[in-house]
Amino acid sequence: SAVISQKPSRDICQRGTSLTIQCQVDSQVTMMFWYRQQPGQSLTLIATANQGSEATYESGFVIDKFPISRPNLTFSTLTVSNMSPEDSSIYLCSVAGTGDTEAFFGQGTRLTVV
Amino acid sequence: AQKVTQAQTEISVVEKEDVTLDCVYETRDTTYYLFWYKQPPSGELVFLIRRNSFDEQNEISGRYSWNFQKSTSSFNFTITASQVVDSAVYFCALMNGGSNYKLTFGKGTLLTVNP
Numbered sequence: 001s002a003v004i005s006q007k008p009s010r011d012i013c014q015r016g017t018s019l020t021i022q023c024q025v026d027s028q029v030t031m032m033f034w035y036r037q038q039p040g041q042s043l044t045l046i047a048t049a050n051q052g053s054e055a056t057y058e059s060g061f062v063i064d065k066f067p068i069s070r071p072n073l074t075f076s077t078l079t080v081s082n083m084s085p086e087d088s089s090i091y092l093c094s095v096a097g098t099g100d101t102e103a104f105f106g107q108g109t110r111l112t113v114v
Numbered sequence: 115a116q117k118v119t120q121a122q123t124e125i126s127v128v129e130k131e132d133v134t135l136d137c138v139y140e141t142r143d144t145t146y147y148l149f150w151y152k153q154p155p156s157g158e159l160v161f162l163i164r165r166n167s168f169d170e171q172n173e174i175s176g177r178y179s180w181n182f183q184k185s186t187s188s189f190n191f192t193i194t195a196s197q198v199v200d201s202a203v204y205f206c207a208l209m210n211g212g213s214n215y216k217l218t219f220g221k222g223t224l225l226t227v228n229p
Contacts (some may be wrong), residue, residue, distance in 0.1 A: 001161075031215045040220045042205065043159075062138035069158035090157050103149065103209065103217055 002027055002101045006093050006106030013083055013113050018077045023093030028073035034066070035095040037108075043092065049076040083113045116141045118208050120220035121156065127196055128228050135191045135223045137206030143167075145211025148189045153203040153222070160190065167211070196227045 003026040013019050023032065032049040046066055047055040055068035070076040080087050093106040117140040127133045136152065139148065150162040165182050173180045177194045194202055207221040 017116055033216070038202075041215075042221045044219075047214055049148070055184070092159060094217070102161070102164060103207075104161055104213060105151070107156075107158040 001102065002029060002095050002104050004093060004095060004104060004106040006109055008109055009107060010110040011112070013111065015084050015113055018079055018081045018082065019111060020077050021091055021093070023076045023078070023106055025074045025095050029095040031096040032070060032075075032076045034068060034078045035092045035094060036074070036106075037090040038086065039090065045093075046078070049078075057106055069097070080111065083111075085113045087111065088113045116143075116208050116210060116218040118163050118206050118218055118220035120204075120206055120223050123221070124224045124226070126226045126228065128193050129198060131227075132194050133191060133196050133225065133227075135193075135204050135206075135225065137191065137220060138207070139187050139189065139208045141208060143210045143212070145198045147189065147209040147211070149207040149209065149217065150180065150189075150191050150216045151205045153205065155202070159205070162191075193225075198229055201225060201227045205208060205227075 007022050012045045034046040035043040036046050038045045045058050046061045047053050047057040047068055047069040049068050051070045051073055065081055066077045090108045090110050092108045096103040119138045121136055147168045148165045152160040163180055168184050171225055181190045181191045203222045203224050205222045207217045209217050
């Protein structure tokens with residue numbers, strides 16, 4: 001299994017600011033994803049982070065709000081831009097394609113926007 | 115379209131009771147994968163099991179067991195002799211058989227095990 005390090009683990013941010021979340025994997029992986037979990041809710045896929053090209057966003061999510069980078073096969077960042085209290089959520093990095101269709105998650109970033 | 119339904123929003127049991135968490139899925143794919151994850155209060159998502167659509171064998175791992183039935187599109191999870199440390203939100207998820215590896219999650223079941 002892949003070891004995924006995500007940081008920060010939590011943050012409290014002022015509205016209108018931006019936060020960049022980092023996801024580092026200990027081995028090269030085919031796929032990296034970013035999910036959002038709003039309070040008391042399930043996980044929703046934000047986007048697929050593509051290595052060397054623009055991320056693929058799911059319906060309801062746009063690049064201007066959630067810019068994503070993936071410069072190589074082991075690292076990705078998600079930025080939550082111009083934050084509002086509605087962005088308060090847990091953001092989780094996920095990797096897949098390490099073999100045998102497994103899917104693993106980082107420990108999550110608990111974001112509170114005030 | 116894919117869908118995962120966890121009809122039980124919350125379950126509360128007393129320690130040492132057995133508890134079953136239900137999961138029903140919908141997919142048009144013939145090849146797919148089903149997952150269960152545990153999310154304790156700390157927030158991380160802990161992988162418990164993956165099962166592919168061609169393997170209907172039930173699986174047991176310690177106090178955990180999983181019952182996969184394609185005929186009813188269900189993938190239920192049973193905890194035997196529950197413990198307080200089992201208290202968490204449990205998510206069932208579905209991945210289609212293509213190469214995109216995306217997961218569709220159910221809404222989760224909050225399990226509380228009381229001493």
